[in-house]
Amino acid sequence: MKEILVKNLMVPLEEYATIQEDATLYDAVLALENAQAAWEKSYKTYLHRAVLVYDKNQNIVGKLSQLDLLKSLEPKYNQAAAESGRIMTSGFSQNFLRSLIKQFSLWDKPLSDICKKAAQLHVKDCMYIPEEGEFVDAEDTLDIAINQLVLGRHQSLLVVRNKKIEGILRLTDVFKEVCNTIKACNI
Secondary structure, three states: OOOOOHHHHEEEEOOOOOEEOOOHHHHHHHHHHHHHHHHHOOOOOOOOOOEEEOOOOOEEEEEHHHHHHHHHHOHHHHHHHHOOOOOOOOOOHHHHHHHHHOOOOOOOOOOOOOHHHHHHEEEEHHOOOOOOHHHEEEOEEHHHHHHHHHHHOOOOEEEEOOEEEEEEEEEHHHHHHHHHHOOOOOO
């Protein structure tokens, strides 16, 4: 595969959905929707699946994914996870998962007070803080990033240059690049 640098495949911060950490989930939903609309208008293939979160110093401090948003609307997920182990791990039977849902009354009032929750919950309380293995240097090659994505089972990596986050490398974009390279092979 030809040498591709991460910076050539990343989505720059200015093109990605971002929000301040003190914003509400409602604000985050709007930010994601606006970024997706702009992205679609530019004829890009894959929509954004998360919102990057800024602190008051304009530094990226976290990500709010679609899953993070859904989990935050049901606080009993944390209780269920603490009492039964990591519930997001694969391998649990359908019956076990349903028993957890019943035991903890998960989403027992699914959408009845969703507006209230979205207006009260703040992004900083729901966001995910990326760990060390979720950063890649802008000058790294794509093969380094692929290893990080696969071995860490990540949907994206934050792209850094001189200790400052300047973009995001999404698994969907990496996958598309790899598929295009495969299709270009003379087999």
